Every structure is written in structure tokens, then in C-alpha cells.
Amino acid sequence: MADSDNSRTLPPVTRRDFHSVLAASLPTYPELAASIITSPDICDDDPAFVTWREWCAARQDVTESCLRQQKLEAKLISIVGSPPTSSKAWKAADEQVGYSKALKEESRASIAENRVAEILWYTPAQSIIGATAKLHAIVDKWQPCADSDAYPWPQIRVVIADLLKIDAQMSFRKNGRDPVSTSASQRTPRCG
Secondary structure, X not given: OXXXXXXXXXXXXXXXXXXXXXXHOOOOOOOHHHHOOOXXXXXXXXXXXXXXXXXXXXXXXXXXXXXXXXHHHHHHHHHHOOOOOOXXXXXXXXXXXXXXXHHHHHHHHHHHHHHHHHHHHHOOOOOHHHHHHHHHHXXXXXXXXXXXXXXXXXXXXXXXXXXXXXXXXXXXXXXXXXOXXXXXXXXXXXXX
């Protein structure tokens, strides 16, 4: 993104990498990562997928800055106590620890992630991979926990798993290979 201060170079992502990342993030179907073997073609021809990669990097920055801020907050509280003994003691310890600076960095990272997410929502997907990437971002961003059973998260994870299977099957057919292993297809109900 031109207006982003994130200059991280993103590595190329293959269809196999994408399936593995998403399948691993679907606790409803943990066996999916092992059962789907896909072709290693690069998926950078879908603008939604490209934006999803940028969003993943921004999301990682938010996660890292949040963890850093929480660690510094705990250190600050261990120094001055909770509630703090005085605002002067808090400010002095904060300057030493760098908590306020980390809090601002977390806020900047969150704003940047939200900007990329907004772009992602409005970027038309041009493939199953692009649409799946957008669904993954929705789940990752707003699901209360990775294995939430609250509606609609399990249902959305099932749709993502379906899309990954369809994409793998289409990719295999295109390359003249067998789609998904027999054991995986036996576990997966098929339409009559």
C-alpha cells in the first residue's frame, strides 16, 4: 500500500501455503491441513488475496505490539503498583519502561490493520482463494476465540473448509491429478 508505513516485504505465498495456514486456523477441521495436498502455484493474481497478505502482515504487527505493550504494562505495574502510588512515580517509571510509547505503537498498528481490512472488504475476489482469504480475515479479526462454538463462527469455518476443498479439487483437476485423499473424502459428506 502506498500510504502505509509498513515496508515489510511479503514472501510469495503458494496455494499450498495458503491452504496450510487456513486449515491450521480451523479448529473444526484440524485434519484438513494434512488431507489437502495442493499445487504450489502462486496466488498473486487475485487482488483480494494480495490484500489479504498485506492484512496478515498488519494483523501480525498488531499482535506483536499488543503483546509488547502488555509485557511493559505488567513491568510498569510491578514497579509502581496498582493503583500507582503517585502520578509522578507512574510517569517516571513509564519513561524508564516505555509503556506509553508501546501503547501508542499498538494504536498505530491497530489503525493500520483496520485500514487494510477496510480495503480487503471492498476488494473484489477473483478466485475461490480470494474469497476464502476474505472469510478467513473476518473470522480471524472478529471471532472471540479460535474455537468459538457461538453462532456463526463454526458455520463460517465449515464454509472456509469447503472452499479450500473445492479449490484443491479444482487445482488438481487442472493439473490432471487426483484431488483429495480417499480418507479425507470419506470423512467429508458429499452432495448426492
